Amino acid sequence: MKNDIVLAGVGGQGILTIAAIIGKAAMDQGLNVKQSEVHGMSQRGGAVLAHLRLSSEPILSDLIAACTADVIIAMEPMEALRQVQSLSPSGAIITASKPIVNIPDYPEVEAVVAELKKHPRAVVIDADEIAASAGNARGSNMVILGAVSRFLAMDAQTLRDAITGFFARKGDAVVAANLKAFEAGRKAAE
Amino acid sequence: MAQRLFLGDEAVAQGALDAGLSGCYAYPGTPSTEILEYIQTSKLAAERNVHREWSTNEKAAMEEAIGMSFAGKRAIVCMKHVGLNACADGFMNAAVTGARGGLAVVVADDPSMHSSQNEQDSRYYGQFAMIPCLEPSSQQEAYEMMSKYVFGESEAKGTPILVRLTTRLSHSRANVEVGEASPIPAAVTADASDRHFVLLPAIAKKNYERLCAKQGTFEAMSEESPYNAYLEGADKSVGIVASGIGFNYVMEAFGGKCPHPVLKISQYPLPKKKLARLLSECQSIVCVEEGMPFIEQQLRGPLADPRIKGRLTGDLPRTGELNPRLVAEAFHLDLPAVPVVSPLVKMRPPRLCDGCPHADTYRAINAAIADMPNARVFGDIGCYTLGALPPYNAISSCVDMGASITMAKGAADAGIGPAIAVIGDSTFTHSGMPGTLDCVWEKSPVTILILDNLTTGMTGGQSSVGAGRMEAICAGLGVEAEHIRTIVPLPGKHDENVAVLREELAYAGPSVIVARRECIQTLRHKVKK
Numbered sequence: 001m002k003n004d005i006v007l008a009g010v011g012g013q014g015i016l017t018i019a020a021i022i023g024k025a026a027m028d029q030g031l032n033v034k035q036s037e038v039h040g041m042s043q044r045g046g047a048v049l050a051h052l053r054l055s056s057e058p059i060l061s062d063l064i065a066a067c068t069a070d071v072i073i074a075m076e077p078m079e080a081l082r083q084v085q086s087l088s089p090s091g092a093i094i095t096a097s098k099p100i101v102n103i104p105d106y107p108e109v110e111a112v113v114a115e116l117k118k119h120p121r122a123v124v125i126d127a128d129e130i131a132a133s134a135g136n137a138r139g140s141n142m143v144i145l146g147a148v149s150r151f152l153a154m155d156a157q158t159l160r161d162a163i164t165g166f167f168a169r170k171g172d173a174v175v176a177a178n179l180k181a182f183e184a185g186r187k188a189a190e
Numbered sequence: 191m192a193q194r195l196f197l198g199d200e201a202v203a204q205g206a207l208d209a210g211l212s213g214c215y216a217y218p219g220t221p222s223t224e225i226l227e228y229i230q231t232s233k234l235a236a237e238r239n240v241h242r243e244w245s246t247n248e249k250a251a252m253e254e255a256i257g258m259s260f261a262g263k264r265a266i267v268c269m270k271h272v273g274l275n276a277c278a279d280g281f282m283n284a285a286v287t288g289a290r291g292g293l294a295v296v297v298a299d300d301p302s303m304h305s306s307q308n309e310q311d312s313r314y315y316g317q318f319a320m321i322p323c324l325e326p327s328s329q330q331e332a333y334e335m336m337s338k339y340v341f342g343e344s345e346a347k348g349t350p351i352l353v354r355l356t357t358r359l360s361h362s363r364a365n366v367e368v369g370e371a372s373p374i375p376a377a378v379t380a381d382a383s384d385r386h387f388v389l390l391p392a393i394a395k396k397n398y399e400r401l402c403a404k405q406g407t408f409e410a411m412s413e414e415s416p417y418n419a420y421l422e423g424a425d426k427s428v429g430i431v432a433s434g435i436g437f438n439y440v441m442e443a444f445g446g447k448c449p450h451p452v453l454k455i456s457q458y459p460l461p462k463k464k465l466a467r468l469l470s471e472c473q474s475i476v477c478v479e480e481g482m483p484f485i486e487q488q489l490r491g492p493l494a495d496p497r498i499k500g501r502l503t504g505d506l507p508r509t510g511e512l513n514p515r516l517v518a519e520a521f522h523l524d525l526p527a528v529p530v531v532s533p534l535v536k537m538r539p540p541r542l543c544d545g546c547p548h549a550d551t552y553r554a555i556n557a558a559i560a561d562m563p564n565a566r567v568f569g570d571i572g573c574y575t576l577g578a579l580p581p582y583n584a585i586s587s588c589v590d591m592g593a594s595i596t597m598a599k600g601a602a603d604a605g606i607g608p609a610i611a612v613i614g615d616s617t618f619t620h621s622g623m624p625g626t627l628d629c630v631w632e633k634s635p636v637t638i639l640i641l642d643n644l645t646t647g648m649t650g651g652q653s654s655v656g657a658g659r660m661e662a663i664c665a666g667l668g669v670e671a672e673h674i675r676t677i678v679p680l681p682g683k684h685d686e687n688v689a690v691l692r693e694e695l696a697y698a699g700p701s702v703i704v705a706r707r708e709c710i711q712t713l714r715h716k717v718k719k
Contacts, residue, residue: 045541
């Protein structure tokens with residue numbers, strides 16, 4: 001079993017949280033993990049990228065080679081599109097649809113989404129709206145994780161356990177809210 | 191054996207703790223920061239009272255670690271690559287004094303400059319100082335080097351050891367098998383008459399001769415090192431020298447089974463016998479190194495041996511970090527065509543956070559000098575370097591820690607005016623104080639803005655040793671009390687702040703304006719707690 005996952009977003013959107021939860025779940029399932037991320041200046045409102053590799057075999061490179069990723073997970077549509085070079089021809093894209101417009105030349109978001117949907121396995125969901133409906137307006141990243149859970153070679157329960165573990169110190173209410181957002185995202189990607 | 195998911199930085203930290211570390215000394219710098227941060231949150235470190243406070247700068251950190259080694263205890267000093275420049279004096283001379291308690295100098299290089307001004311390769315410093323250098327290829331290897339190898343060897347051979355990391359190891363997590371923590375060993379004792387650490391010429395000459403004489407020992411260490419390995423391969427048309435994480439990219443490119451002989455290098459000086467074997471068996475050699483062509487240059491020699499290929503021959507890019515695709519291309523493997531990125535995708539550079547105090551300060555500076563075409567603003571290292579980008583376009587320089595003040599002074603000496611320095615609180619105490627003293631001594635017409643956000647912001651909010659005390663420090667340096675001003679960078683205080691700036695810009699001597707407001711990120715974390 002192997003999953004090569006590219007995670008993309010804008011600094012502050014919580015992609016490293018998604019990566020940390022999947023990574024923990026994978027390790028609990030006895031898989032090998034490598035997760036590369038960039039800290040420092042690039043986190044300040046710019047494009048953020050992480051590579052996450054899971055495998056039952058030993059993992060060599062910390063980075064995923066071009067054209068080999070199984071999944072692109074994005075919290076922002078243009079950031080999803082930025083990473084298409086990573087994707088294998090049979091890979092999937094799961095992205096939130098809401099743009100973060102913090103640059104003057106941000107393209108028409110409809111054009112970005114249309115470009116993404118040209119891909120045979122693209123799931124574009126309004127994660128903010130789904131999170132708000134689930135009563136957790138700050139849980140967009142957990143909505144995306146829920147949607148992604150349908151595309152990973154990993155047991156959904158292991159992911160739920162990892163979410164519980166990740167938010168445990170913030171109390172039961174926070175854990176429950178994040179699990180609810182996760183389920184809503186999982187449903188949206190049915 | 192327990193399994194943990196560790197960043198390379200964390201593997202280094204846990205390995206050092208498990209080896210019986212007594213102190214970690216560091217100044218924050220991407221991608222090295224998480225080493226000391228890990229030790230600060232480690233229960234084991236707290237139980238053992240391991241030293242784990244931030245130092246004022248890398249020079250202080252280096253010398254504090256040398257002091258701990260002098261006292262016979264195990265120490266690490268950690269920094270980013272350019273931090274080694276700031277403490278090169280102590281580093282080079284620690285090679286001459288030698289170590290007593292185990293001493294590891296851990297330096298994280300940042301090829302591709304994700305968060306840095308250059309991509310210098312610390313292996314050259316190891317060679318320059320003539321000490322052993324380790325370059326782990328994985329998080330597991332980093333843990334093992336630190337927990338089982340570095341400190342014992344440092345004590346046995348009486349030398350500091352350099353450990354070189356790169357961004358994709360420092361900031362990549364992987365499962366690491368962790369062993370039991372060893373107790374902190376008793377201090378390595380020395381007679382009070384031992385003068386190794388007294389680098390008077392008469393003693394330094396003997397020490398240096400001894401360091402030169404140790405080179406054979408260091409080469410033998412590399413030859414026998416568990417981290418350098420010769421992997422057999424049937425196809426000898428090409429031999430591969432792969433160092434650090436370059437080794438992983440090579441193995442990835444060949445699907446885990448490389449048909450060519452591979453010499454994996456994770457310890458220097460270079461193991462000559464192993465290299466000689468590879469060179470004698472193979473028709474040509476490809477060097478795969480993260481960073482500068484350090485091995486390649488040595489193998490090519492001054493006459494540029496055409497059999498040696500790598501970054502200098504264009505088989506790999508001359509600059510930037512490697513990735514598995516680039517390495518696979520160097521071996522002309524059959525690869526799928528990479529799709530073109532849609533032209534809809536635009537650059538999204540980093541920017542100051544919404545509500546950042548630096549943004550208000552830059553708006554005030556720009557307004558204050560709008561009618562002063564000869565004014566120049568000299569920047570420094572921190573989040574506020576982003577003031578170089580739109581919409582501020584506010585600074586004309588960013589060179590090295592502390593250079594805002596000294597460059598402003600030099601430019602003022604040459605007739606530029608007003609000459610304005612913009613420097614953060616942590617950078618000011620790191621290396622802004624000597625330049626301020628120069629300005630005071632010469633009464634230079636330099637206006638220094640200290641952006642005191644009460645933290646070391648860029649690296650994630652570490653303590654800043656002088657935060658909140660900038661006025662007292664500047665007064666102590668001799669800046670006149672009436673020219674030490676404090677402003678609060680908020681939109682509502684814009685006009686007031688511009689007026690203060692204009693008053694001090696009109697003064698033909700050194701003045702300091704402390705723009706103090708807490709970093710929006712550290713404030714947010716506090717509110718969350």
